[in-house]
């Protein structure tokens with residue numbers, strides 16, 4: 001099915017009711033979805049760099065002065081997308097019972113000796129960008145490293161927007 | 165003495181299998197097929213042919229489950245049928261538990277590789293039974309019946325059916341046993357055994373089999389159900405051949421599998437982004453103070469790191485490199501379990517459609533490293549409850565695929581995970597009164613079929629309605645369960661607050677139940693679920709994991725007196741720090757922070773609480789709409805103290821209008837405070853790195869955690885190398901275990 005731009009904008013905002021969303025989930029996917037979403041997101045962000053790939057609810061890989069960097073919608077820049085953006089965040093570790101019990105009722109959170117919570121915030125806007133539940137000492141997880149050139153060149157059959 | 169071969173053109177089936185494996189290796193396509201010629205020449209005939217086989221499988225399933233089957237099969241549809249090539253590759257699969265896309269396949273290949281053609285021989289009308297996890301099964305509780313299908317003198321395929329048993333005669337009653345630590349505890353083992361001929365199950369087998377389980381009647385019903393379905397499939401294959409011709413059938417089945425392989429690649433290119441995806445989940449096994457056998461007395465945390473590489477051609481690989489070791493516990497997984505857990509999810513989140521078969525299996529490369537829980541390499545370990553690792557471990561795959569779906573613009577398909585299908589009570593007892601006096605009852609509530617699903621990037625998660633291992637999740641009728649597990653009637657079932665993972669979109673919510681023991685003796689009760697760690701790989705993009713499980717029971721209670729005097733009894737545990745059990749009951753009230761417990765003995769009027777799982781959340785909770793939070797409060801999904809602390813929403817309950825009222829000014833202020841607190845209580849990444857690294861070097865880690873690192877470092881060079889590099893440890897760094 002072909003989902004129009006207006007509906008997609010409302011979907012991104014979380015405004016679609018179930019009877020509007022259900023056909024989008026269960027129907028055939030629109031083949032130009034990526035381009036439509038990119039157009040919406042580029043209009044939505046307050047800065048001018050060209051988006052190469054949406055990475056996260058708030059983060060984008062953008063082209064800037066010949067580089068490909070991760071940028072928050074607040075404008076904060078995290079640097080090279082090949083480096084895990086989490087390593088540029090502010091971090092709060094919840095590794096005590098008191099800190100975990102702030103979020104979960106007694107008995108319904110982890111035992112901090114076994115597992116803690118790490119909250120990764122954007123240094124610019126303090127939005128909570130990721131929560132890792134991991135044993136103490138577990139390395140920060142690099143969740144997604146896209147192959148941007150292969151995606152544009154081989155899957156979409158065109159050059160990436162920054163290589164025209 | 166040589167016997168006439170049963171393969172095609174004078175070959176043995178073993179030769180056919182070897183040839184097929186060589187072709188896929190060399191030509192990178194199923195049987196080296198380059199063109200889907202049947203589909204290209206006459207697409208209508210091809211599609212009709214596929215639909216007729218698929219329809220026959222669905223109809224065999226629907227009919228068989230009503231002909232004869234145990235309640236676990238009839239009530240929630242825990243069965244699945246499939247049609248295979250002579251070499252054991254699935255051509256089409258019925259609806260149902262799609263865990264089994266590639267399980268029975270390994271069973272058939274095992275028989276071929278072991279030379280079953282020569283001994284015990286494979287003939288028209290033979291019946292084989294398999295439930296061995298070393299031969300493509302998930303755990304002994306899933307029982308498979310396989311029959312060969314011949315056309316004239318040639319083997320042209322196999323029909324297979326699988327059902328999940330309520331009991332398999334293991335160390336304790338139940339279907340997913342947590343106290344099993346070695347093969348000999350897992351219950352009855354049938355390693356691809358011939359159990360019948362001329363379409364009839366041998367009597368000696370049935371006599372023995374019924375003595376090997378605690379629920380003989382259900383066993384017999386389910387054996388008949390699987391055989392009946394298989395015979396219907398065989399009939400459908402003969403109808404197909406009469407209609408289309410044997411040559412068409414032979415060519416068709418191979419092209420259908422090659423098409424299945426291509427569908428995966430096309431779907432991946434349509435939905436994802438090429439690249440590297442990673443996530444990790446963990447599972448706790450708190451057995452130090454519980455296990456009966458000395459070697460099993462250890463606390464363990466399992467590491468489930470996944471790496472998914474989506475390649476340029478649309479195929480992908482999946483690796484559990486870095487996973488921790490298997491061991492003396494029930495959560496070990498062999499290949500059948502790993503494939504089962506994987507396919508039941510891939511067919512839900514990516515490759516849904518009617519053309520699911522072993523072509524999909526061939527499109528995905530995998531690495532289950534030897535020695536890890538994902539491939540322990542020791543047949544004498546227990547494989548009874550592989551779900552203990554599979555259920556959390558495969559949330560990682562779901563999360564990885566969700567990152568791709570998100571970037572590609574399919575935000576409606578994003579799901580970071582699901583609740584753990586494990587909290588329901590298991591065990592059993594014997595009736596000590598009533599019309600069934602002296603009869604055994606088994607506890608296998610499939611209420612676990614209704615867990616909370618994770619939030620998507622555009623909506624909240626589904627409440628109480630999802631099971632990762634059954635796409636048609638149905639928790640059945642509580643009245644039916646009550647009837648079959650007669651010794652443990654319910655006192656209540658209601659929404660349990662604060663189970664969903666927090667987020668802009670919250671995870672699915674769930675409920676809790678209270679039940680007591682009645683008219684019974686020799687009752688044992690156990691359960692398996694996460695408790696000391698959060699389930700799976702948690703939330704996504706700022707969402708939190710859902711709440712963990714815990715155990716609550718009351719023994720030596722005055723419940724009988726309470727009933728007699730018509731006083732209040734506990735109906736929930738909404739607030740575990742101020743519970744109804746403590747307020748209403750006299751007796752020994754026991755709360756444990758763990759979810760997995762060894763069997764405990766219970767007596768009449770003992771009482772237990774158990775709660776199903778919520779789902780993980782998506783996005784920063786401060787971005788959740790205030791009107792959605794009001795609805796959560798009105799529906800009892802969250803309590804006001806949690807909403808205040810996590811979402812910064814200040815609300816008071818209005819007795820008159822019987823609803824929650826939001827104080828918008830106070831909410832604004834509270835959310836501002838939380839944002840400031842984020843700044844005050846956080847550190848720069850460099851500071852965090854120093855802080856966290858000390859935990860590894862100061863020798864204060866809990867022994868289960870240091871053991872986890874020690875195992876992963878020893879078992880993997882790749883994961884180990886990255887671990888050492890991340891923390892700037894020397895190349896030969898090993899973790900010492902206290």
Ligand SMILES: [Zn+2]
Nearest residue numbers: 072074122125
């Ligand atoms: Zn920001």
